[in-house]
Amino acid sequence: MDEAAATNDTRPSGPTAREPRPRSVTDGRAAADAFRERMGELGQEARATRPLDAVRREARTAVEAVRAAWRGPGRERDLVVQSLKAAAAAVIAWLVGGVWMGDPLALMAPWVALVLVQATVFSSLVQGARQFGAICVGTVLASATLALTGDTTGALALSVPVLMLLSNWPRFGDQGIYAATTALFTLTAGTVSMSGVGHRVGQAALGAVIGVAVNALVLPPIHLRDVRENLATLARESGDILRSVAADLHEGDWDAQTAAGWLNASARLDRRLEALRSARRWSQESLRLTYGPLRALHRVPHMPLPPPDEDERLGRVTGQVTTLTRALAVAVDDKRTPAPPEGPALHSYADLLDLLGDACHTEADRFLNGSVDRRRDDEKENRMRELHRQLQERLREHAGQGAEHTAVLGTLLLQAENLWAEILPEHAER
Secondary structure, three states: OHHHHHHHOOOOOOOOOOOOOOOOHHHHHHHHHHHHHHHHHHHHHHHHHHHHHHHHHHHHHHHHHHHHHHHOOOHHHHHHHHHHHHHHHHHHHHHHHHHHOOOOOOOHHHHHHHHOOOOOHHHHHHHHHHHHHHHHHHHHHHHHHHHHHOOHHHHHHHHHHHHHHHOOOHHHHHHOHHHHHHHHHHHHOOOOOHHHHHHHHHHHHHHHHHHHHHHHHOOOOOOOHHHHHHHHHHHHHHHHHHHHHHHHHHHOOOOHHHHHHHHHHHHHHHHHHHHHHHHHHHHHHHOOOOOOHHHHHHOOOOOOOOOHHHHHHHHHHHHHHHHHHHHHHHHHOOOOOOOOOOOHHHHHHHHHHHHHHHHHHHHHHHHHHOOOOOOOOHHHHHHHHHHHHHHHHHHHHHHOOOHHHHHHHHHHHHHHHHHHHHHOOOOOOO
16 A cells, blocks of 8 residues: 555655755755855955055045145145144244243143144134133133142042033133143143243243244135135036036936936035035135235235125026936936927937036136136027027927926926026026
8 A cells, every 4th residue: 555655646756846855954054154154255355455445545545635735726735834834833832932931831832833723814813712711721720629639639530520511611612622631731740830820821822822923924824716616616517417417318218227326416516515605604714814915925816706696606506407307307207207308309408408518617617717707609609599499399399299298398498598597697598
């Protein structure tokens, strides 16, 4: 019976989808060990390459910064100048306080002078006043607690917590921490006396005067170039996005992934716009207290600073670019009703965006060259008007074919008109 049953059994003898061949525990452990070993090797390789890649990137960045500082004026050279000025201020303060005056507590003077060579003369004065106040508070409170307790440890325990809380006072800004550090120096330096307190406060005042004077009189920092460079960068990157969109539309095989790339590029414009606003604030602050002879010492370029209205105009341009890329992303989304334009209308629109991108690049060159008046290019402007008329005709044709294409083409045409009005406000077709 058993043999017959075994003979008549027609089920396949090999493993099936429902009955997989069981793996032994030894096989599973071996595979797991091999997998873990391989993952460990890959992790070691990744850990070995990551630091090397980081070092290479940092080295390339440093080399590029040195080359930029060597080539000509720019942010890198400004950084070198400010660093050397800070070092020179510290050396001068030490020579005056420690060598010429022979003060044994002359550490405070170079320390304060080094810190107070700020990015602008105005900020040097403000930070100097804050830091001097914090140093005075720290010195007086440390001396008072030492006189009260008669013990350095007790004075530290009483004064430092109070000074750390006081360092958060908004009036001190980011200089409040110097109240606590000054107390540490005062209490750990040895015997505290009234003359010692006076020396420290006097040396802090000397360092503040030297730091502010060096910053104001030796190539005072005036950040007019940053505004022009940020305006030019914002205009150029806006033009790059418009030309990239035009090229992809000409090729005709753009999809949701392509549109996502446009959206990412337009999102970076917001960060550029914030950098422009920050540069504008720095430029306005750098002009305070640097009028007349001080500005002549820095040999400020005669190119006029672009007015703040240009910041707002470029901000509107970036907003229109972002809106345009979003409209195209919606048009190419299969889950949405609107459909992108096709055929001649798409090519005409791409040509118009390409010309608008060229106009953005022209604006970028104008900002860098310090020109006030825009250069007219009658040939390109006539071409833009012709494309605009063609797109209006295509829009009327699409109106008879369906709402989907008409809605998208009308939206895109409106965005192009808005861009034209912002990029070339004097020459835009009304």
